[in-house]
Amino acid sequence: xxxxxxxxxxxxxxxxxxxxxxxxxxxxxxxxxxxxxxxxxxxxxxxxxxxxxxxxxxxxxxxxxxxxxxxxxxxxxxxxxxxxxxxxxxxxxxxxxxxxxxxxxxxxxxxxxxxxxxxxxxxxxxxxxxxxxxxxxxxxxxxxxxxxxxxxxxxxxxxxxxxxxxxxxxxxxxxxxxxxxxxxxxxxxxxxxxxxxxxxxxxxxxxxxxxxxxxxxxxxxxxxxxxxxxxxxxxxxxxxxxxxxxxxxxxxxxxxxxxxxxxxxxxxxxxxxxxxxxxxxxxxxxxxxxxxxxxxxxxxxxxxxxxxxxxxxxxxxxxxxxxxxxxxxxxxxxxxxxxxxxxxxxxxxxxxxxxxxxxxxxxxxxxxxxxxxxxxxxxxxxxxxxxxxxxxxxxxxxxxxxxxxxxxxxxxxxxxxxxxxxxxxxxxxxxxxxxxxxxxxxxxxxxxxxxxxxxxxxxxxxxxxxxxxxxxxxxxxxxxxxxxxxxxxxxxx
Numbered sequence: 001x002x003x004x005x006x007x008x009x010x011x012x013x014x015x016x017x018x019x020x021x022x023x024x025x026x027x028x029x030x031x032x033x034x035x036x037x038x039x040x041x042x043x044x045x046x047x048x049x050x051x052x053x054x055x056x057x058x059x060x061x062x063x064x065x066x067x068x069x070x071x072x073x074x075x076x077x078x079x080x081x082x083x084x085x086x087x088x089x090x091x092x093x094x095x096x097x098x099x100x101x102x103x104x105x106x107x108x109x110x111x112x113x114x115x116x117x118x119x120x121x122x123x124x125x126x127x128x129x130x131x132x133x134x135x136x137x138x139x140x141x142x143x144x145x146x147x148x149x150x151x152x153x154x155x156x157x158x159x160x161x162x163x164x165x166x167x168x169x170x171x172x173x174x175x176x177x178x179x180x181x182x183x184x185x186x187x188x189x190x191x192x193x194x195x196x197x198x199x200x201x202x203x204x205x206x207x208x209x210x211x212x213x214x215x216x217x218x219x220x221x222x223x224x225x226x227x228x229x230x231x232x233x234x235x236x237x238x239x240x241x242x243x244x245x246x247x248x249x250x251x252x253x254x255x256x257x258x259x260x261x262x263x264x265x266x267x268x269x270x271x272x273x274x275x276x277x278x279x280x281x282x283x284x285x286x287x288x289x290x291x292x293x294x295x296x297x298x299x300x301x302x303x304x305x306x307x308x309x310x311x312x313x314x315x316x317x318x319x320x321x322x323x324x325x326x327x328x329x330x331x332x333x334x335x336x337x338x339x340x341x342x343x344x345x346x347x348x349x350x351x352x353x354x355x356x357x358x359x360x361x362x363x364x365x366x367x368x369x370x371x372x373x374x375x376x377x378x379x380x381x382x383x384x385x386x387x388x389x390x391x392x393x394x395x396x397x398x399x400x401x402x403x404x405x406x407x408x409x410x411x412x413x414x415x416x417x418x419x420x421x422x423x424x425x426x427x428x429x430x431x432x433x434x435x436x437x438x439x440x441x442x443x444x445x446x447x448x449x450x451x452x453x454x455x456x457x458x459x460x461x462x463x464x465x466x467x468x469x470x471x472x473x474x475x476x477x478x479x480x481x482x483x484x485x486x487x488x489x490x491x492x493x
Contacts, residue, residue: 004152006152011155012069012070019096019108020111021078022075024054035065035066043075060075097131108149109153112154117165123154126469137186167298175480175484183282184475187312190279191234192235202289209240222238223327225348227324229312231313238350242305254361255292255365256309257288257308267322267339268339268340269315270340288308351446362451364454369436381460382459384407386451390451398485404482410437418433455479460476
């Protein structure tokens with residue numbers, strides 16, 4: 001079964017479950033959801049007996065009270081409605097969806113009469129994000145076990161105003177869902193060429209897309225990136241996306257993503273347990289592609305560049321070996337101590353190419369770079385490293401507004417000695433101490449003093465449990481919201 005059809009209306013459908021918001025300070029009274037005085041008192045008594053106090057994110061299902069023209073009533077908590085903001089409405093709507101998706105109802109009518117169009121639009125976004133399912137490989141037996149909820153209607157006062165408020169959010173939705181789809185795909189379906197083809201198809205949104213193959217990267221001297229893919233039969237690619245939403249001479253903003261479509265670790269092979277998860281080692285590149293979709297789809301007034309390095313890290317007789325030395329596009333020589341520290345090798349050339357060709361205002365790279373980031377921050381935060389305080393502060397503000405958790409990490413220069421090499425300019429790992437920091441210090445060698453930030457999204461690109469109502473289990477699309485918020489707040493003309 002596909003995701004539910006989601007629409008706007010001015011009246012609820014009688015054949016659906018009717019959902020209404022009850023704030024913490026509100027009391028059920030006659031007229032609430034169309035209740036008669038007697039029914040209102042009955043609902044009030046029932047909610048009290050069940051301990052329902054209107055806490056945000058909590059929903060109570062009730063059989064149809066007298067006077068309600070619906071198959072059932074869902075009372076969902078709104079918390080302190082005087083402080084209700086966009087994030088709060090997303091939490092309410094997404095939590096409501098999860099509460100009723102398997103309750104047996106085919107339809108849901110969510111009554112937001114009296115709420116501002118912007119909040120109605122946020123509820124619409126939340127339903128789309130919360131109901132995301134990657135089920136394209138399910139057989140009929142599994143599809144038959146899908147949530148029963150087939151349609152969601154948001155009841156509002158002014159459909160046209162709500163649609164206008166939703167227009168930029170629909171672009172954000174498209175970017176997030178595209179990123180989730182990419183991360184969810186298995187590696188036999190999504191590999192560098194097929195990935196590049198999907199991005200090339202985005203030219204229909206107004207993006208300009210270039211794809212460089214191995215021969216072109218060889219001419220550019222991208223041996224750091226190319227070395228990672230030596231053991232794979234799949235040709236490595238560099239994909240460049242451009243959005244021209246400002247004047248031709250306006251300096252662009254730039255996003256760079258690690259796109260390791262599968263990471264075995266190469267010759268430094270990973271343990272077998274959990275290796276299937278390494279299909280999502282391209283989560284950073286997916287966030288970049290999703291961000292570029294969102295900017296183009298809403299016609300953002302900014303010039304933006306998205307660059308993703310696409311490789312497959314496999315072991316074979318031609319694979320890169322521990323101890324090999326490669327020369328990056330910058331001319332820096334790198335001793336490859338561990339072939340499983342491959343993402344930074346990809347980003348080294350992608351970052352240098354980006355700053356060298358486009359001269360951006362800033363560069364932000366996103367990568368599922370280190371397991372050490374999970375040890376440092378757990379599963380709820382991405383680490384942010386930056387050579388520029390203003391950029392780091394803006395990312396923090398944007399991530400907070402977007403509802404995506406980030407935490408700035410240090411870049412102490414005294415740790416750089418850990419990535420010194422005895423036979424080359426630099427080595428690709430610095431040992432176990434401060435593993436995420438030394439990885440970021442490695443990347444900093446390739447930004448040439450351009451304002452830069454590195455987001456290590458290893459903890460948050462994939463989730464094995466629903467931790468946020470708008471983010472179901474699986475691929476999260478983390479980063480798209482933060483980057484689009486960053487551009488909108490600080491960099492659009």
